[in-house]
Amino acid sequence: MGFRSHAALLALLSLLLCCGSALSLKSDYALTVVENPDGGEEGGVEEEEATADEGYLEVVQPTEEWQTLRPDQAVPAGSHVRLNLQTGQREVRLGEEQLKYWTQEHRRGEDLQASFSPEELKQAIKNIKEDLSAGSPPDAGQQDYVVPEYRSLDELKRDMAQLDLLVETDVQIMKRLLEQLNSSSCTTEQRLSLLLELEYLVHQVDNAQTLCSMGGLQLILQGLNSSDFRLQESSAFVLGSALASNPLVQVKAVESGALQMLLTILVTTQPLLVKKKVLFAVAAILRHFPYAQHHFLSHGGLQALSELFRADGGGVLRTRIVTMLYDMISEKEMISQAGVDGLLDTSHEERVHQYSKVSLQEELLEMGWCGLVPQLLDSTEHDDREKALRALLSMAPVCSGQYRSDSSLLGSLLSLRDQYQEIIQTEMSPGEDNDYFADIVELIDALQVKIK
Numbered sequence: 041m042g043f044r045s046h047a048a049l050l051a052l053l054s055l056l057l058c059c060g061s062a063l064s065l066k067s068d069y070a071l072t073v074v075e076n077p078d079g080g081e082e083g084g085v086e087e088e089e090a091t092a093d094e095g096y097l098e099v100v101q102p103t104e105e106w107q108t109l110r111p112d113q114a115v116p117a118g119s120h121v122r123l124n125l126q127t128g129q130r131e132v133r134l135g136e137e138q139l140k141y142w143t144q145e146h147r148r149g150e151d152l153q154a155s156f157s158p159e160e161l162k163q164a165i166k167n168i169k170e171d172l173s174a175g176s177p178p179d180a181g182q183q184d185y186v187v188p189e190y191r192s193l194d195e196l197k198r199d200m201a202q203l204d205l206l207v208e209t210d211v212q213i214m215k216r217l218l219e220q221l222n223s224s225s226c227t228t229e230q231r232l233s234l235l236l237e238l239e240y241l242v243h244q245v246d247n248a249q250t251l252c253s254m255g256g257l258q259l260i261l262q263g264l265n266s267s268d269f270r271l272q273e274s275s276a277f278v279l280g281s282a283l284a285s286n287p288l289v290q291v292k293a294v295e296s297g298a299l300q301m302l303l304t305i306l307v308t309t310q311p312l313l314v315k316k317k318v319l320f321a322v323a324a325i326l327r328h329f330p331y332a333q334h335h336f337l338s339h340g341g342l343q344a345l346s347e348l349f350r351a352d353g354g355g356v357l358r359t360r361i362v363t364m365l366y367d368m369i370s371e372k373e374m375i376s377q378a379g380v381d382g383l384l385d386t387s388h389e390e391r392v393h394q395y396s397k398v399s400l401q402e403e404l405l406e407m408g409w410c411g412l413v414p415q416l417l418d419s420t421e422h423d424d425r426e427k428a429l430r431a432l433l434s435m436a437p438v439c440s441g442q443y444r445s446d447s448s449l450l451g452s453l454l455s456l457r458d459q460y461q462e463i464i465q466t467e468m469s470p471g472e473d474n475d476y477f478a479d480i481v482e483l484i485d486a487l488q489v490k491i492k
C-alpha cells in the first residue's frame with residue numbers, strides 16, 4: 041500500500057460508507073482507498089456514489105460485475121465506482137445499499153440511521169484528507185499506467201475542499217425551501233413553485249439525501265396526501281426525482297411508508313397527470329431494490345397496475361407500465377444469470393436470496409399480464425410495440441402457453457412482421473431507422489420461436 045495508516049483509513053472508509061446519508065459531500069469524490077481488486081499490492085482510489093447528472097454522457101447500467109468505463113460514460117448515482125490505479129480505468133458495478141436494508145431489517149433493535157454527529161463526520165473527512173496527504177504517492181512505475189485525465193490526489197483533495205463550500209450553499213437553500221414549505225401561511229401557488237425548485241435540486245444525489253435528513257420526506261409525503269391534485273403531482277415528481285438512482289433515499293422512502301401511499305394514490309386518484317408522476321416515483325423506488333419489489337407485490341402492486349392498464353385503453357400509461365414490468369423482470373433475470381462465471385462476491389448470494397423472494401413470474405400469471413401486454417401491440421407507435429415485444433419476450437418463460445392459444449396475439453405478430461419487413465424493403469436509404477425496424481423483426485422472430 042502506498043499509504044501509511046492503511047488500517048485507520050479503512051476504518052474511516054467503512055464509517056463513511058455506512059453513514060453515506062449524513063455525509064454531505066457533493067460528490068463524485070467521497071474519496072476512499074481500497075484494496076487492489078485483484079489482490080495486488082497497489083491501492084486504488086475509489087469514488088463512492090458517483091453522480092450521473094451530466095446529460096451529455098452515455099449512461100452505463102451497472103451489473104454485479106465490475107465493468108470498465110470509458111471517459112465519456114457515466115453511471116447512475118448509487119453505483120459503486122472505483123479507479124483502478126493499475127490500469128488507470130474507472131470501473132463500475134451495482135451499489136449495495138438496497139441489499140443492506142433488507143439484511144438490516146432482520147436485525148431488530150439496530151438503528152438504520154447513521155449514528156454519527158455532523159461533527160464526527162467532519163472530523164472523519166478531515167482525517168481522511170490528512171491521511172491522504174501523509175501517504176506517499178504511488179511509485180513511478182505505477183504512475184505510467186495512470187492516464188492523465190484522472191486527477192491526482194492533490195487535485196481531488198482540493199476539489200473536496202471546494203465542494204465542502206458548495207454543499208454549504210445547497211444545504212442552506214434546501215433548508216430555506218423546506219422551512220417555507222412547512223409554513224402554514226404558504227399558499228398553494230407558492231408551494232408549487234417551492235416544489236419545483238426542490239425537484240431541480242434533488243437530482244443531485246446528496247441534495248436528495250439532505251432532503252431526507254432534514255425531514256423533507258415527510259413534507260413531500262404530506263403533499264402527496266393533499267387533496268389538491270397539483271400538489272400531489274408536484275410532490276410525486278420531487279419524490280421520483282429524489283429516488284432516481286439514489287439507494288439511500290429509496291431506503292428512507294420505503295421506511296416512511298411512501299410505497300404504500302403511492303400505491304393508494306395510483307388506485308384512487310383520477311387525474312392522469314398525477315398518475316403519470318406517481319408511476320414515475322413507483323418505478324424509481326423499485327429499481328434494484330428487491331425488498332421494495334417484494335413489498336410492492338405483496339401489497340397488490342401488480343393488481344393496481346393491471347387496473348390502471350385496463351382503464352387506460354390506448355393511453356400513455358400503458359407503455360410506462362409495461363416498461364416497468366420489463367425492467368423488473370430483466371433485473372431479476374440479470375441477477376440469476378450473473379453467477380455463471382463464478383467471479384462474484386459475497387453480496388451476490390444475498391442478492392440472489394432477496395430476488396428469489398420477489399415472486400414476480402407467478403404474480404404476472406395470476407394477474408393476467410400474459411393477456412394484457414399483447415394489447416399494447418395494437419398501438420400505432422413503433423416505440424410502444426417495441427416495448428411490448430421486449431416485455432412479451434421476457435415473460436415468455438411463464439406465458440408461452442397462453443401466448444400459444446391467443447389467436448389475436450398470433451395474428452398481430454404475423455401482421456406486424458409483414459408490416460416491418462415491408463418497411464425495411466421499401467426504405468430508400470438504409471440507416472438507423474432501418475436498423476430499428478430490423479430489430480423489431482428480430483424481436484418478433486425470437487418471440488415466435490418461444491411460442492412454437
Ligand SMILES: *[C@@H]1O[C@H](CO)[C@@H](O)[C@H](O)[C@H]1NC(C)=O
Pocket residue numbers: 218219222254255256259
Ligand atoms: C415543520 O414544522 C413542525 C412544527 O411546526 C416541525 O416539528 C417540523 O420539524 C418541521 N419540519 C421541517 C421539515 O422543517
Ligand SMILES: *[C@@H]1O[C@H](CO)[C@@H](O)[C@H](O)[C@H]1NC(C)=O
Pocket residue numbers: 261262265
Ligand atoms: C393523509 O390524509 C388523511 C386525511 O386527509 C390523514 O388521515 C392521514 O393521516 C394522512 N396520511 C399521512 C401519511 O399524512
